[in-house]
Every structure is written in structure tokens, then in C-alpha cells.
Amino acid sequence: MADHAIPHAVHDPNIGTTGLDNRKMGMWIFLGSDCMFFGSLIGTYLAYKGKSLSGPTPYEVFNIPLTSYSAALLLASSLTMVLALAALEHNRVRTAALWLLATALMGLHFVLNQVYEFYTFATHEGLRLGTSLFGSSFFVLTGFHGAHVTGGVIWLLLIVSLAMRGKLDRRDYTKVEVAGLYWHFVDIVWIAIFTIIYLIP
Amino acid sequence: MATQAAFMPGAETKTQSVLWSWLTTVDHKRIGILYGSSAFILFLIGGIEALIMRLQLARPDNTLVGAQTFNELFTMHGTTMVFMAIMPMSAAFFNFMIPLMIGARDVAFPRLNALSYWIFLSGALFVNASWLFGVAPDGGWFGYANLSSAQFSPTHSIDFWMLGLQILGVSSMLAGFNFIVTIINMRAPGMTLMRMPVFIWMSLVTQFLLVLAFPAITVALILLMFDRFFGTLFYVPSAGGDPLLWQHLFWIFGHPEVYILILPAMGIVSEVLPTFARKPLFGAPVVIYSGIMIGFFGFGVWSHHMFAVGMGPVADSAFSIATMLIAVPTGVKILNWISTLWGGTIRFTTPLYFSLGFIAMFTMGGLSGVMHASPPVDLQQTDTYFVVAHFHYVLFGGSIFGLFSGAYYWWPKITGRLLDERLGKLHFWLMLIGFNVTFFPQHFLGLIGMPRRIYTYAPDLGWNFWNLVSTIGAFIIAVSFVIFIANVIRTARSGQVAGPDPWDARTLEWSIPSPPPVYNFARIPEVHGRDDFWATKYGDEHGGAPHPQPAPVTAAEIAAIHMPPTSYWPIVLAVGMMIMISGLMTSMYQIIAGGLFTLFCMYQFAVEYHRPPAAHGH
Numbered sequence: 001m002a003d004h005a006i007p008h009a010v011h012d013p014n015i016g017t018t019g020l021d022n023r024k025m026g027m028w029i030f031l032g033s034d035c036m037f038f039g040s041l042i043g044t045y046l047a048y049k050g051k052s053l054s055g056p057t058p059y060e061v062f063n064i065p066l067t068s069y070s071a072a073l074l075l076a077s078s079l080t081m082v083l084a085l086a087a088l089e090h091n092r093v094r095t096a097a098l099w100l101l102a103t104a105l106m107g108l109h110f111v112l113n114q115v116y117e118f119y120t121f122a123t124h125e126g127l128r129l130g131t132s133l134f135g136s137s138f139f140v141l142t143g144f145h146g147a148h149v150t151g152g153v154i155w156l157l158l159i160v161s162l163a164m165r166g167k168l169d170r171r172d173y174t175k176v177e178v179a180g181l182y183w184h185f186v187d188i189v190w191i192a193i194f195t196i197i198y199l200i201p
Numbered sequence: 202m203a204t205q206a207a208f209m210p211g212a213e214t215k216t217q218s219v220l221w222s223w224l225t226t227v228d229h230k231r232i233g234i235l236y237g238s239s240a241f242i243l244f245l246i247g248g249i250e251a252l253i254m255r256l257q258l259a260r261p262d263n264t265l266v267g268a269q270t271f272n273e274l275f276t277m278h279g280t281t282m283v284f285m286a287i288m289p290m291s292a293a294f295f296n297f298m299i300p301l302m303i304g305a306r307d308v309a310f311p312r313l314n315a316l317s318y319w320i321f322l323s324g325a326l327f328v329n330a331s332w333l334f335g336v337a338p339d340g341g342w343f344g345y346a347n348l349s350s351a352q353f354s355p356t357h358s359i360d361f362w363m364l365g366l367q368i369l370g371v372s373s374m375l376a377g378f379n380f381i382v383t384i385i386n387m388r389a390p391g392m393t394l395m396r397m398p399v400f401i402w403m404s405l406v407t408q409f410l411l412v413l414a415f416p417a418i419t420v421a422l423i424l425l426m427f428d429r430f431f432g433t434l435f436y437v438p439s440a441g442g443d444p445l446l447w448q449h450l451f452w453i454f455g456h457p458e459v460y461i462l463i464l465p466a467m468g469i470v471s472e473v474l475p476t477f478a479r480k481p482l483f484g485a486p487v488v489i490y491s492g493i494m495i496g497f498f499g500f501g502v503w504s505h506h507m508f509a510v511g512m513g514p515v516a517d518s519a520f521s522i523a524t525m526l527i528a529v530p531t532g533v534k535i536l537n538w539i540s541t542l543w544g545g546t547i548r549f550t551t552p553l554y555f556s557l558g559f560i561a562m563f564t565m566g567g568l569s570g571v572m573h574a575s576p577p578v579d580l581q582q583t584d585t586y587f588v589v590a591h592f593h594y595v596l597f598g599g600s601i602f603g604l605f606s607g608a609y610y611w612w613p614k615i616t617g618r619l620l621d622e623r624l625g626k627l628h629f630w631l632m633l634i635g636f637n638v639t640f641f642p643q644h645f646l647g648l649i650g651m652p653r654r655i656y657t658y659a660p661d662l663g664w665n666f667w668n669l670v671s672t673i674g675a676f677i678i679a680v681s682f683v684i685f686i687a688n689v690i691r692t693a694r695s696g697q698v699a700g701p702d703p704w705d706a707r708t709l710e711w712s713i714p715s716p717p718p719v720y721n722f723a724r725i726p727e728v729h730g731r732d733d734f735w736a737t738k739y740g741d742e743h744g745g746a747p748h749p750q751p752a753p754v755t756a757a758e759i760a761a762i763h764m765p766p767t768s769y770w771p772i773v774l775a776v777g778m779m780i781m782i783s784g785l786m787t788s789m790y791q792i793i794a795g796g797l798f799t800l801f802c803m804y805q806f807a808v809e810y811h812r813p814p815a816a817h818g819h
Contacts, residue, residue, distance in 0.1 A: 013763075016386030022309040026382045033374060033412040040420035040450060044435070053441045130432035133441050140427055140435075158804060167811060 014174070027178045031185045034148075038189050041141045042196060048133040055132030061125040062198055063117065070113040071194045074149070077106035078187045081180045091170040097163035100176070103183065104156035107149050114146045138197065145193055148186045155179050217767075225767035227311035228719060232318050233297030234615065237608075239322055240289035246329070247281035248682065250274045252675055255639075259672040261660035271656035272339035273358075277329075279342030280362065283462065284369045285325045287596065290604045291465035292321075292373075295380055295404050297615060301710035301717060302398050304389025304726045309382040311765045312806065313375055319775035321372035327779065328365030331358060338362035341654070343455070344425070346436035346447035351429045357786055360429065364782050367422050370415045371778075377411035380404060389709070391728035395489070398708045398731075399482060402489045403468030406496040407461050414457035414500070421450035430785060445510060452503035460499040462596060463563075464492060466603020467534060470556045473610050474538055476706045477553040478545025481732060483537045491530035491537075498527040508576040509583040517576045524574035528567060535564055550704070551625030555606030558633050562598025566591055569644070584654075587647025593640045605632075605685075613699030617715045620696065624688040628681050635677025642667035642674075707735035720762045723754040770809055774802035 014022045084099030118139065121127040127135045159176060162168045168176075223231060254274050257265045266274065296314065300307055308314050331337045336358040340349045349359045384405045388397070397405075425447070427433040434440035436447055475482045482488060504512060504520040512520075538560055547553070569591040573579045582588055605628075613619045651664050658664055702711040712734045713722060729748060730736055740747045781795030 016309070016382075017388040017392070018386055020386060022382050022386055025386055026310065026378050029378050029381050029412060033378070033416055036413050036416035037419060040417050040453075044420065044424065044446060044450075047443070047446060048435075048441075051441045051443075129427065130434060133434055136427070136433035136435055136442075140424065140433065144423075154800070158807075162808070162811070172811075 021174050023174055023178050024181070027181045031181065034185065034189075038141075038145070038192070041144060042192065045137040045141050045197065048137045052132035052134040055135060056125050056127050058134060058138070058197070059201075061121050061127050063120070064198060066113060066117065067194065067198055070110050071190060073106045073113075074110050074187050074190050077103045077110075078184050080106065081183050085173070085177055085180055088168075088170060088173055088176055093163055093169055096176070097160050097168070100156050100160050100163070104153045104160065107153040107156070107183075111146055111149050111153065114142065118143075142193065142197070145186070145189060148189070152179070152183050152186055155182070222767065224772055225315075225769045227307075227315050227765050227768055227771075229296050229300050229308050229311065229314060230615075230717060230719075230721075232314055233293045233295075235318050236289045236296055236321070237293030237615075239325065240286050240293060243281055243325055243329075244286035244290070245682070247278050247286050248679065250278040250281065252679060254278065255672040255675040257656060258658075258668050260669065261658050261662075261665055263657055266656070268656045269339065272341075272654070273337035275654055276338045276341050276362070277332075280328065280338065280366070282596070283342060283458070284366065285321075285328070287462050287600050287604070288373065289321060289325075291407070291462070291600075292317075292376060294400075294465060294469065294604075294607050294611070295376070295408075298611065298710060299380060299383055299401060299404055300387065301614075301713070301721055302401055302708050303384065303387060303392055304709050304722060304728065305383065305387040306721050306725075306762070307765065308379050309387055310379050312768050312771055312809075313379050315768065315771035316774060316806075317372045317376040317379065319772045320368060320375070320778060323775050323779045324365050324368030324372060327368060327783065328361055331361035331365075334361075336361065343451060344447075345451075346425065346444040347438065347442075349425060349429075349447075350436060359425075360786050363422050363425055363429070364785060367419065367426075368778070368782060370419055370422075373411050374415050377408040377415075380408045381412070384408070389722075389726050389728050391733075393728075395486060396728055396731045396733070398468075399471035399485055399488055399492075400465075400468035403464045403471070403492050406492050407464045410457040410461050410464075410496055410499060414454045414461070417450050418454035421447055421454070424450075426785070445507075448507050448510065449503070452506045453500070455506065456503040457496075457499045459595070460495055462600050463603075464495065466559060466600045466607075467492065469603050469607035469610070470538060470559050472708065473552045473556040473606050474541045475732070476610070476704050477548045477550055477556075478542050479548070479705075480541065480545045481707075483540035483543075485731065488534055488537050491533045494530040495527060498523060498530070502527055505574060505579070508579045521574055521576055525571060528571050528574070531567055535560060535567075550609075551620065551622055551629060552606045552610035552704075554626060554629040555602050555609060558629065559599060559602040559606060562594055562602055562633075562636065566594025566596075566598050569594065582647060584652055585647035586643040586651045586653060589653055590640050590643035590647060593636075593643070597636060597640070602632075610704070611710075613703045614710055614715045614717070616693070616696075617699055618692050618696030619699050619703055620692050621688050624684055624691070628684045628688065631677055631681035631684065635674050635679075635681055638674030638677060639671050640674070642670050646671070705738075707732040709734055712737070720759070720764055723759050723762075724751065727751075768806075768809060770802060770806040774799065774806055777802045 016022055016025075018025075080099045080103040084096045084103060087093075087096035087099060127138075129135055129139050156179060159168065159179060162172075223235070226232065226235075251274075253266060254271065257263050257271060296308070299305075328338070334357065336356045338344075338358045338361055340354060340359055340362065344359065344362060348354065349363070384397070384401055424433070424435040428435050428437065434442045436442050436444050438444060471482055471485075471488055502520055502524045504516060505524045508517055508520075538556075569587070573582060573588070573591065582591075609620055609625055646664055646667050649663060651658065651662070651668075658668075699715045701714050703715075704711070709726060709728075710717075712726065726733070730741060733748075736745070737748045737750070777795060777799035779795075781792055781799050784791030784793075784795050
């Protein structure tokens with residue numbers, strides 16, 4: 001046993017005591033922490049629901065069909081993320097890069113929809129950050145989700161750029177998988193936010 | 202051993218200046234030393250702030266400092282001690298000791314570890330820079346809304362505090378992710394979870410509290426930031442906003458934070474007592490379970506900080522019961538520590554003195570804590586000096602005594618030289634006496650009605666005598682730390698050389714040279730049970746023979762060790778973050794420039810070892 005304890009160059013330093021990859025475990029713990037982050041923001045939104053003293057109410061401003069389309073985009077992007085990983089597992093780097101690009105573009109589309117939504121709320125509906133408690137809590141909660149998606153898009157695009165420069169292959173599976181974990185999490189959080197803010201009256 | 206010292210893997214081939222090697226280090230031991238020394242300097246700054254407050258309160262109608270300065274002093278004292286002294290002092294021990302005690306060569310993410318430190322340092326410098334601009338935070342360490350609003354705090358004082366805490370929070374959470382993965386995934390073969398030293402367990406619970414509690418204050422601070430900079434209404438009562446939202450979010454973080462501050466000290470005491478009683482920790486698994494239970498309960502008691510706001514009988518009762526319950530696992534631990542000493546062959550060294558001080562003082566602080574758990578009693582004590590006395594008994598009498606027990610215990614491991622025992626005991630006695638002279642009278646002051654946070658008082662209230670006593674005590678504490686510093690300086694050159702195992706201790710860190718080589722373990726140890734190093738020396742407590750000594754380490758084994766190379770991206774990335782965040786107080790252009798630079802640094806950080814040199818047969 002003592003001989004086995006000597007690290008060899010071939011031993012993957014990222015695989016630890018439990019047989020799990022350090023980076024994956026780190027990401028899972030980050031996501032646990034991020035749950036508390038979104039939990040606190042959603043809690044704030046719920047605490048202030050219906051407490052606004054002025055300004056438009058949620059159902060005067062919401063464009064449910066548009067937001068449903070955004071939600072569908074984000075959910076579909078989880079599928080393309082999985083397809084990208086499946087391709088990378090078989091070392092089909094080009095295919096993987098295309099799926100990653102598709103994932104990033106759907107995420108980008110989601111963010112642009114949100115920018116459009118915020119813009120129309122502010123200009124046509126008269127709902128801004130300082131209009132009412134609804135404006136404050138709505139924009140901050142969905143805005144921070146949008147910021148998470150934006151971060152994910154940048155991350156995915158950087159991975160795509162690595163692939164385009166020939167610096168991505170099967171050895172990088174875990175790195176892409178970690179990005180995927182983050183991406184799926186951001187999608188799942190949107191399911192919660194979409195349901196709580198837009199769907200539940 | 203001579204071969205180990207001669208060969209230093211990871212040392213750069215090109216000559217580096219000493220300064221550059223520290224700025225770019227990713228070695229957990231060096232980062233631990235950086236954390237410890239920065240935290241100690243900040244501890245002294247926080248202490249000086251306390252001394253000025255005590256001088257101001259020494260006699261009635263004193264005019265040493267005005268009300269505004271006094272507000273700044275107590276705000277900065279609390280913020281500094283909690284976030285920039287006790288937490289990073291604990292982080293110093295996490296950094297230095299966790300890999301050594303679990304038999305690892307480094308933490309899971311060495312560069313992330315360096316990043317945590319540099320972000321911590323920039324956050325600490327950022328908050329303290331407010332003194333230079335003459336706008337030191339003055340809203341209390343808890344920063345209650347809506348005193349913190351732009352309407353009531355129009356200067357940048359709250360901005361420095363709010364953004365600084367956000368930066369420090371990022372540092373703590375990054376460190377938390379790192380240490381959780383390190384503890385779970387970097388253990389030596391045979392080091393099962395229940396064989397881990399209790400200090401490691403308490404560290405693990407602390408890290409979980411960090412990563413789960415900090416998001417709440419992050420959100421509270423984000424809402425405050427949006428209120429102050431972007432005109433949202435979260436804490437604005439005239440728009441229907443509820444300032445109590447801040448209190449809830451703050452204390453959902455704040456109460457776990459109390460355990461973040463005390464659990465590392467509990468872990469240290471759980472290592473020191475068995476070593477100097479020369480017997481295993483009594484009921485070690487129960488101490489571990491109690492620590493986990495404290496972690497869980499810690500999330501369910503936050504509103505006992507808010508009895509005075511009038512939450513109604515149901516909430517008051519629920520939080521009161523939960524708070525009393527949390528005293529049970531804490532009491533279990535105290536019982537186990539005392540039972541560890543029972544029948545032991547006790548050696549009265551300085552680390553043991555501090556641990557005993559911890560048990561006695563923390564018990565007293567815990568008892569006054571149980572008193573606050575009852576809402577009617579709490580209503581009498583809220584915002585009086587009784588509360589000040591209580592939390593200093595747990596944070597100073599608890600955390601600081603525990604951390605200094607650890608400092609004296611592990612000093613020889615970190616520096617290779619023992620601290621002087623005579624001066625150490627003098628430090629202990631002066632600190633113990635000074636501490637009690639300072640804070641015990643504050644119980645009386647609180648009960649006869651002296652409120653917290655007042656900058657002066659009238660002479661006919663009956664508070665004069667005990668305030669003077671308290672001030673004298675504070676200066677005795679100051680003298681005790683002068684003696685500690687003298688001890689450090691004196692022993693740096695002439696201290697007794699420690700050797701690998703000066704205390705005849707029980708855990709893995711003592712099986713390697715002091716100070717440890719850069720790779721820690723020439724060969725990753727194999728662990729057969731709790732207190733494995735002790736069993737290697739003396740056999741286990743069931744009378745088993747000592748474990749066979751492993752074969753000597755060969756030079757070839759040491760040559761095969763691959764340590765992570767240094768990196769300058771952590772410090773550069775921390776600087777980029779600072780530029781971005783401080784831009785909130787200056788201009789949008791600075792935010793954008795800083796943000797883009799930070800993003801660039803993050804990318805460079807991520808791809809720095811995208812193809813590790815080892816893969817190319819380096």
C-alpha cells in the first residue's frame with residue numbers, strides 16, 4: 001500500500017479520497033451556496049409580494065408568452081449542453097463545440113429577451129427599480145438571475161474559443177462538465193423563479 | 202531527513218526575490234502565515250480602537266473623543282474583530298493545519314487559496330481606508346437599516362463598510378469551497394471521516410456554515426447597495442419597505458457567524474487537551490456530533506437577536522426554545538473536555554493554560570447566553586452592557602483564548618522554535634485577569650441600566666466606578682499582548698529549537714519536520730485509526746503494539762513529488778476586483794474597466810494550467 005501512495009505522473013491529481021473530482025465537488029458546493037443566495041432573493045420577493053404602495057401590479061406588466069418562450073429556450077439549452085458533453089466524451093470536438101455554441105446562443109437569446117422585457121417595463125409600463133417594492137424586488141431577483149446566465153454564456157463562449165484554437169479534447173471533459181453543472185443549475189433556478197414570479201397569482 | 206531539507210521541489214529554477222515569492226505563493230503554509238500575520242495586525246488595530254473607547258468611558262462626561270468618533274470606533278472595532286481578526290486567524294490555522302492533519306500535500310485548489318487571501322487583504326485594506334478619507338463606518342457592525350440608508354448616512358461611510366464586507370464575504374466563501382473539498386477529498390489513505398482529528402471536523406462544520414450563511418448577508422448587502430446607489434426601496438418604510446428585512450437577513454447570516462467564530466477554537470481545544478492530558482479526547486465522536494448539531498441548530502435561532510422588535514409570542518417561543526436547545530450540544534462538549542482532563546497525566550504548558558481559560562470563560566459566556574434565550578430576560582438586557590459582557594465572554598474568552606491556545610501549540614510546528622513558556626504563562630495570566638477585570642463589571646453596568654454604544658454618561662448614574670475598573674482591565678489586556686509580541690521577537694532568534702514533535706503529540710502534523718518541508722509529507726502517510734501518530738509511537742489505547750515504522754523515505758521518492766508552481770494571477774485578480782468594486786463610489790467607467798480587467802484575469806487564471814506541464818513529460 002505504501003508504494004501505491006507515491007504519486008506518479010499518470011495519477012490524476014484532481015481525483016481525491018472519495019474517487020470524485022475536486023473540481024466537480026467544488027462546483028456542487030458552490031451551487032449549494034448559490035441556492036442560499038437565490039433563496040434569500042426569492043424570500044425577499046415573496047416577503048414584499050403585494051406590499052407595493054403604488055405603481056403597476058405584476059399582471060399589468062408581465063408578458064407571459066414572451067417569458068414562456070424565454071423559459072423554453074433556457075430549458076432547451078440544458079439539452080444541448082448534455083449533447084455537447086456526449087459528443088466530447090467520444091472526442092467529437094467539432095460537434096461538441098457546435099452544441100456548446102448553440103447552448104451559449106440560446107442563453108444569449110434569453111438574456112436579450114430579458115433586456116427587452118426590462119426595457120419595455122421601464123419605458124412603456126412605468127416600472128423601474130425605484131417605482132415600488134415590486135419594481136425593486138422584481139428587477140433585482142430576475143436581474144441577478146440574468147447576470148448568472150450572462151456569466152454562463154461568457155464561460156461557454158470561452159470554452160468554444162478554446163475548441164476553435166484546438167485546445168479542447170476529451171481530456172477536458174470534466175472542465176466542460178463543471179460548466180454544465182453550473183448551466184443546469186441556472187436553468188433550474190429559472191424554473192423556480194418563473195413559477196413563483198410569473199405563474200403563481 | 203537531511204536529503205529532504207536539501208531538495209526543494211517546486212522551487213523555481215530562476216532566482217526570485219523573497220517578496221515576489223511571497224506575492225505569488227500558492228503554498229498553503231505560506232498563505233497560512235500571511236493570514237495569521239495580517240489578522241494579528243488587524244487584531245491590534247481593533248484592540249487600539251477598543252482602548253480609545255475604554256479611555257473615553259473611563260470617567261463620566263469625558264471629552265477625549267466626540268459622539269461621531271465614538272460611533273466610528275465601535276463600528277470599526279466590531280467589524281474588524283469579527284471579519285478581519287478572528288475569522289482570518291482561524292483561516293490561518295485552517296490553511297496551515299488542515300493539509301498537515303489530514304496527510305495532504307496542499308489544499309485542493311492552491312491558487313484559489315491564494316486568491317482568497319489576496320481578496321481578504323484587499324477587503325481589509327478597503328474598509329480601513331475609510332479612516333484615511335475621514336468617513337469611517339459609523340452604523341454599528343450590524344449596520345441596521347434604515348440608519349444605513351442614503352437619507353440618514355449620506356457620506357461614503359456605509360459604502361466603505363458595505364462594499365468591504367461584500368469583498369470579505371467573497372474571500373470567505375472561496376476559502377469555504379476550497380476547504381470543504383480539501384477535507385472531504387484530500388485525506389490520506391485510511392483517514393476515514395471518523396478518524397479525522399476533531400479540529401478538522403470543527404473546521405469542516407465551520408466551512409459549511411460559511412458557504413451557506415454568507416449568501417444571506419451577501420443578499421442583504423446587495424439590497425442595501427441597490428437602495429443606496431440605484432434608488433430601490435427595500436429598506437424604505439415610506440414606500441412600504443420593512444427595515445426588519447435587513448435584521449432577518451443579517452441574523453440568518455449573523456447567528457451561524459457566531460459559530461463560525463467559535464467552532465475553530467473548540468476544535469483547537471479538542472486537540473490541545475488530549476495532547477497535554479496524554480489521553481484520547483473523551484467521547485470524541487460525541488464531540489464531533491455535537492459540533493455538527495451546533496451547525497444545524499445555528500441556522501434556526503437567528504431571531505433571538507430580535508426579541509426586542511416584537512415578533513409576537515409564537516415566534517418568540519420557538520426561537521427561545523431553539524436557543525436553549527443549542528446549549529445542550531455545547532454543554533456536552535464542555536463536559537467532554539473536562540472528562541478528557543480527568544485522570545490524565547497533565548502537563549501544564551502555555552497552550553493548556555489557554556485551553557483551560559477557554560473552557561472557564563466560554564462556560565461563563567454560555568451561561569449568560571442562556572439567560573438571553575428567555576425573551577422576558579432578554580428584553581431587560583437588550584442594548585445594555587450586559588450583552589456586551591456576554592459576547593465578549595464568548596468571543597474573547599472563547600474564540601481568542603482558543604486561538605491563542607492554538608498559536609502557542611502550533612507555533613513550534615510553524616516556525617521551528619518554541620515560544621518561551623515563562624513569558625507565555627505571564628501572557629496568559631495577564632490576559633485572563635485583564636479580561637475578567639474588563640468584562641465582568643460590564644455585567645453589573647448592564648444590569649444597572651448602562652446602554653451600549655453611548656459615548657459618555659452623567660456622573661450621578663452610579664456607573665463611574667465599574668467603568669473605571671473596566672478601563673483598567675482593558676489596559677492589562679493590552680500589556681499581555683505586548684508580552685506576547687516580546688515573546689515572539691525574543692524566541693525568533695534564540696528560542697528553543699522544537700524538533701518535529703516537541704509536545705509528544707497525537708496527530709499527523711507532528712510526524713514531519715518543523716517547519717514542514719514545502720511538500721509536507723515526503724511520503725503520504727497511511728492511517729490506521731484516530732490519533733494515528735500517537736499509536737505509531739505508543740500503540741493504541743486497547744494495549745495494541747505500536748504500529749511498525751514505515752521504511753525510510755528515499756531521495757527518488759522526494760524527487761518524484763510534484764508541487765504546484767507559483768502564480769501571480771491570484772493577486773492580480775484580487776486587484777482587478779478591487780478596481781471594479783471601488784468604482785461604485787467613483788465612476789461607471791472605473792466599474793467597466795475594472796470588470797473587464799477582472800474578467801480577463803479570471804480567464805488567464807482558468808487557462809494558466811489548461812495543459813499542465815506534467816502532461817508533456819516536464
